[in-house]
Amino acid sequence: MNELSHLKSAGLKSTLPRLKVLSLFESGSERHLSAEDVYKKLLASGDDVGLATVYRVLNQFEQAGLLVKHHFEGDKSVFELNQGDHHDHIVCLQCGRVEEFYDATIEQRQKKAAAERGFELHDHSLYIYANCVKPKCQYRN
Amino acid sequence: MNELSHLKSAGLKSTLPRLKVLSLFESGSERHLSAEDVYKKLLASGDDVGLATVYRVLNQFEQAGLLVKHHFEGDKSVFELNQGDHHDHIVCLQCGRVEEFYDATIEQRQKKAAAERGFELHDHSLYIYANCVKPKCQYRN
DNA sequence: ATTACAAATGAGAATGATTAGCATTAGCAT
DNA sequence: ATGCTAATGCTAATCATTCTCATTTGTAAT
Structure with a gap:
């Protein structure tokens, strides 16, 4: 395909x-x-x-x-x-570096949270805003 | 205050x-x-x-x-x-109903996910988009 | 109370991202 | 090769939000 x-x-x-x-x-x-x-x-x-x-x-x-x-x-x-694999993102607030991640537990608890409140999960968006650690931001000059 | x-x-x-x-x-x-x-x-x-x-x-x-x-x-x-309590949101795609929720496990795994990838979590945004279940959407006519 | 001044407001112009309208062009099936 | 419809490229229009700036209003000091 x-x-x-x-x-x-x-x-x-x-x-x-x-x-x-x-x-x-x-x-x-x-x-x-x-x-x-x-x-x-x-x-x-x-x-x-x-x-x-x-x-x-x-x-x-x-x-x-x-x-x-x-x-x-x-x-x-x-x-x-779209490569089929769902994932969420971590974005560095300093340099904009983006890392993707997937956490089955988080996914599952989301579905649960929705169900418990009378919703049928359709979709979600999760963005973690963070800062690259250590001396200085890797992608920052 | x-x-x-x-x-x-x-x-x-x-x-x-x-x-x-x-x-x-x-x-x-x-x-x-x-x-x-x-x-x-x-x-x-x-x-x-x-x-x-x-x-x-x-x-x-x-x-x-x-x-x-x-x-x-x-x-x-x-x-x-802002009432001090952090929480995330579930939004109904049909009627716009918004429910707030907090899941300690999710919070924790986010921090972990960030740490494992060399980030220091600063903030995050999590929105679950869903549909109210059952016969019909509660807030829909 | 009155004054004096910086901070705040209001109205409208300006911005920035995204979409709509429409005449022109280009896939694609005959 | 032909024709028709979808697709493209401009430009103008939207929409939410911000900026500009002249005018007004808190407030702290007289």
């Missing part, structure tokens, strides 16, 4: 902009990208797509399950490749 | 708009309010404050530790009275 088939099954035509965006995420240089990030990276590599298109494509990919959208602290949202 | 002393200790003058906003939260009719909500409620009760002021005051109160700000799904943020 490659990119093309993914697009197909989502009822999306395989267009140039879409393929560009997709391969950007698959190249894996950076895992978490905002619409603006994607836009700039594409421009930088000579491919010029409109910003509006980037937004549209990103959202379509999210609907299609190709990408996952996150709202870290701040206003702009970021997207990452 | 009342409202006035709170304002004082935060270095904030006790002005009319600030007292109005504060008492709105303390009246407790609704626990979670957005800037827009506050603005409308004040207008409705004849007190007319500017929207900009509401935003300013809300943020100052957050800095001062009087209120806590949350970003539920969607774009606008909501505030609630």
Whole structure:
């Protein structure tokens, strides 16, 4: 199951902009990208797509399950490749480093908490805001 | 320690708009309010404050530790009275009902997850998005 | 009480992210 | 090769939130 088939099954035509965006995420240089990030990276590599298109494509990919959208602290949202594995994030408040983690116990207790209060868990978002420890932030100069 | 002393200790003058906003939260009719909500409620009760002021005051109160700000799904943020007890939220995707909960295990595992990855937990945000169970959503018509 | 001044307010402009509208272009099936 | 619909690229529009700045209001000192 490659990119093309993914697009197909989502009822999306395989267009140039879409393929560009997709391969950007698959190249894996950076895992978490905002619409603006994607836009700039594409421009930088000579491919010029409109910003509006980037937004549209990103959202379509999210609907299609190709990408996952996150709202870290701040206003702009970021997207990452959906590799099937659900995970949460730890974000360094200083340098922005992002680590992913998964904790089965947390997941389970969430479901329990919801159930106990008459809810059926549909989804959740957990972000841990922290500071890299030690001398200085690893990603800070 | 009342409202006035709170304002004082935060270095904030006790002005009319600030007292109005504060008492709105303390009246407790609704626990979670957005800037827009506050603005409308004040207008409705004849007190007319500017929207900009509401935003300013809300943020100052957050800095001062009087209120806590949350970003539920969607774009606008909501505030609630800070009563010292940290808790997370479950939000019904259908009707918007919000329940608060606290799970010591979750809290602890978060700290652990952060520590294990070289972070010092500073803060976190956990929102569970769910649906009220049973026949129909309690708050839905 | 009155004064004096910095802090606070209000109204509207400005911002920043994201979306909508629409004419033009490009996949894709015939 | 043709035609039609979806997709793209602009630009303008939204929405929440913040900023600017002239005017007003607490407050502490007279």
